[in-house]
Amino acid sequence: MQLSGRGVICVRGGREVFAGLDFEAASGEAVAVVGRNGSGKTSLLRLIAGLLIPAGGTIALDGGDAELTLPEQCHYLGHRDALKPALSVAENLSFWADFLGGERLDAHESLATVGLDHATHLPAAFLSAGQRRRLSLARLLTVRRPVWLLDEPTTALDVAGQDMFGALMRDHLARGGLIIAATHMALGIESRELRIGAVA
Numbered sequence: 001m002q003l004s005g006r007g008v009i010c011v012r013g014g015r016e017v018f019a020g021l022d023f024e025a026a027s028g029e030a031v032a033v034v035g036r037n038g039s040g041k042t043s044l045l046r047l048i049a050g051l052l053i054p055a056g057g058t059i060a061l062d063g064g065d066a067e068l069t070l071p072e073q074c075h076y077l078g079h080r081d082a083l084k085p086a087l088s089v090a091e092n093l094s095f096w097a098d099f100l101g102g103e104r105l106d107a108h109e110s111l112a113t114v115g116l117d118h119a120t121h122l123p124a125a126f127l128s129a130g131q132r133r134r135l136s137l138a139r140l141l142t143v144r145r146p147v148w149l150l151d152e153p154t155t156a157l158d159v160a161g162q163d164m165f166g167a168l169m170r171d172h173l174a175r176g177g178l179i180i181a182a183t184h185m186a187l188g189i190e191s192r193e194l195r196i197g198a199v200a
């Protein structure tokens with residue numbers, strides 16, 4: 001499986017953010033997208049996820065599931081956690097599993113892996129920032145998708161949380177998945193760097 005972009009142009013609010021961007025990532029590979037604030041890292045993830053339309057160029061996944069679109073094979077984890085505060089931890093996860101569709105794995109197991117099995121009935125409004133991030137990560141485990149698009153994924157995670165997340169990413173890569181992560185910090189796993197925009 002190979003994700004590739006050729007000559008990708010990103011325009012936001014009528015302004016060109018980047019142009020002529022080429023990139024690729026193969027099964028088992030993590031790519032860290034780096035660049036100064038506003039260089040278009042989040043925008044690139046959103047283009048791959050189908051949440052924005054490129055103003056030019058192409059983005060394609062070769063060797064994936066021919067019956068599914070690229071966005072249907074992606075998990076997009078934005079830097080906001082996309083949780084409903086009034087719903088419990090378990091209900092939030094169930095909402096995402098229903099929304100994303102496809103085969104779902106055991107939710108309790110996912111919550112145990114991210115260290116939230118003691119809090120399944122707690123409203124998401126009561127979670128700490130790191131716990132909210134952990135609940136978002138549980139989504140990646142409950143519904144399997146090969147392409148993980150992660151925006152500043154380690155934000156708010158403590159050292160143990162970063163170690164746990166490093167293990168999850170390594171496991172995902174070992175299963176043949178791929179990861180594109182926008183980050184200002186070390187990702188915590190071996191990765192290739194994709195620099196966008198002018199060097200700061």
Ligand SMILES: Nc1ncnc2c1ncn2[C@@H]1O[C@H](COP(=O)(O)OP(=O)(O)OP(=O)(O)O)[C@@H](O)[C@H]1O
Pocket residue numbers: 012013014017035036037038039040041042043044182
């Ligand atoms: N909805 C929008 N309308 C217009 N311009 C936008 C919109 N969203 C983002 N932009 C602009 O697009 C550019 C790229 O933003 P983006 O969030 O992709 O950058 P980034 O590299 O992820 O930044 P950071 O490192 O600060 O997170 C910025 O100049 C931003 O102001």
